[in-house]
Amino acid sequence: MKTAIQKAVGIAALVLALPFSASAEGVKSLRETAVGGAEHPAENYREIRDAGGLLPRDFVQQPPLVPHSVTNYQVTLNYNKCMDCHSWSRAQATGATKVSLTHFRDREGQELSSVSPRRYFCLQCHVPQTDAKQLVDNVFSPAPGL
Amino acid sequence: MNKIKKVWAWAIGLVFSAVGLAFVLGIIFWGGFNTAMEWTNTETFCISCHEMEVNVYQEYRNTIHYNNRTGVRAVCSDCHVPKEWWPKMVRKFYASNELLHKMLGSIDTPEKFEAKRAVMAQREWARMKRNDSQECRNCHDFSYFDYAEQAGRSSNAHQKGFAEGQTCIDCHKGIAHKLPAIDQGFGDTLPGALPADVLHPVSTR
Numbered sequence: 001m002k003t004a005i006q007k008a009v010g011i012a013a014l015v016l017a018l019p020f021s022a023s024a025e026g027v028k029s030l031r032e033t034a035v036g037g038a039e040h041p042a043e044n045y046r047e048i049r050d051a052g053g054l055l056p057r058d059f060v061q062q063p064p065l066v067p068h069s070v071t072n073y074q075v076t077l078n079y080n081k082c083m084d085c086h087s088w089s090r091a092q093a094t095g096a097t098k099v100s101l102t103h104f105r106d107r108e109g110q111e112l113s114s115v116s117p118r119r120y121f122c123l124q125c126h127v128p129q130t131d132a133k134q135l136v137d138n139v140f141s142p143a144p145g146l
Numbered sequence: 147m148n149k150i151k152k153v154w155a156w157a158i159g160l161v162f163s164a165v166g167l168a169f170v171l172g173i174i175f176w177g178g179f180n181t182a183m184e185w186t187n188t189e190t191f192c193i194s195c196h197e198m199e200v201n202v203y204q205e206y207r208n209t210i211h212y213n214n215r216t217g218v219r220a221v222c223s224d225c226h227v228p229k230e231w232w233p234k235m236v237r238k239f240y241a242s243n244e245l246l247h248k249m250l251g252s253i254d255t256p257e258k259f260e261a262k263r264a265v266m267a268q269r270e271w272a273r274m275k276r277n278d279s280q281e282c283r284n285c286h287d288f289s290y291f292d293y294a295e296q297a298g299r300s301s302n303a304h305q306k307g308f309a310e311g312q313t314c315i316d317c318h319k320g321i322a323h324k325l326p327a328i329d330q331g332f333g334d335t336l337p338g339a340l341p342a343d344v345l346h347p348v349s350t351r
Contacts, residue, residue: 049297050297050298050299052298068297069297072208072209072210074320074324077327077336078324078326078327078328078339079324079325079326079327079328079330083330083331083332084330087331087342088331089331090342090346115330115331115332116332116333119332120332
């Protein structure tokens with residue numbers, strides 16, 4: 001029974017994918033390779049270096065950038081390395097920026113006594129920077145009044 | 147007279163060959179003992195044990211001591227077995243307890259390992275604290291740190307730490323293995339989580 005369902009789902013997926021497989025040829029990724037084509041060979045891994053200070057924000061609402069290397073930092077179910085310096089209890093000893101108070105709120109806006117678990121994966125918003133060449137031109141500039 | 151000389155020569159020959167034989171056997175036994183001891187210090191030997199291979203070895207493979215830019219590595223024994231002869235013998239003696247737990251199957255599944263992780267990690271931190279992080283310092287001799295070459299964060303933290311009498315393990319925990327659950331103030335506390343203080347004990351903060 002189970003295998004019959006699996007087969008049916010597989011066939012349905014194939015049928016659905018057919019019209020897309022033809023058009024996928026023309027679609028290109030940011031790295032200029034066809035989406036259906038072979039993988040672009042990997043670039044050299046860029047080591048993230050410490051910026052030595054705060055990085056300026058490009059727009060007001062931008063989550064602050066990570067101005068230091070985060071290579072091999074552990075973020076597991078058990079432990080979050082970021083919080084080893086950026087938590088309120090550790091920030092004074094380490095001189096790191098404290099986690100924003102906005103992170104102590106659940107999605108209903110209810111204030112919490114600890115950091116909201118939905119903020120666990122810091123690197124989803126706060127990203128480190130490299131000196132990599134931009135893949136596409138960008139003419140963005142912040143509003144002059146801000 | 148001639149007979150006495152003969153006996154004397156025979157006796158000297160016997161003594162010399164006995165000493166020579168003892169010397170050669172000594173080299174063989176000592177060499178053999180040391181070779182066997184060194185063999186138990188290899189990565190291959192450590193992960194021949196299922197407990198080590200499926201748990202700690204998998205975590206270690208993602209860290210800088212497993213692979214890195216220059217290929218200089220620190221394998222299991224470089225961090226977990228002292229290099230000096232007597233401390234090494236002591237550690238090897240205590241390893242017999244690990245054989246017992248191998249037979250009891252105390253940590254033979256990832257779940258059992260995870261349940262014991264906090265206890266085992268704290269034991270190892272305490273051991274390294276006691277010996278002033280001897281195993282780290284076998285390679286990372288901080289009297290030769292070039293603070294100008296270190297990144298700003300490292301340079302500041304190292305100089306401040308050493309001035310306060312801290313040792314490597316006081317900050318560098320979980321560098322080759324996953325850490326046990328730590329209560330870091332995220333939502334509800336994880337069951338069995340250690341207080342955040344264990345990572346930065348008050349006495350050394």
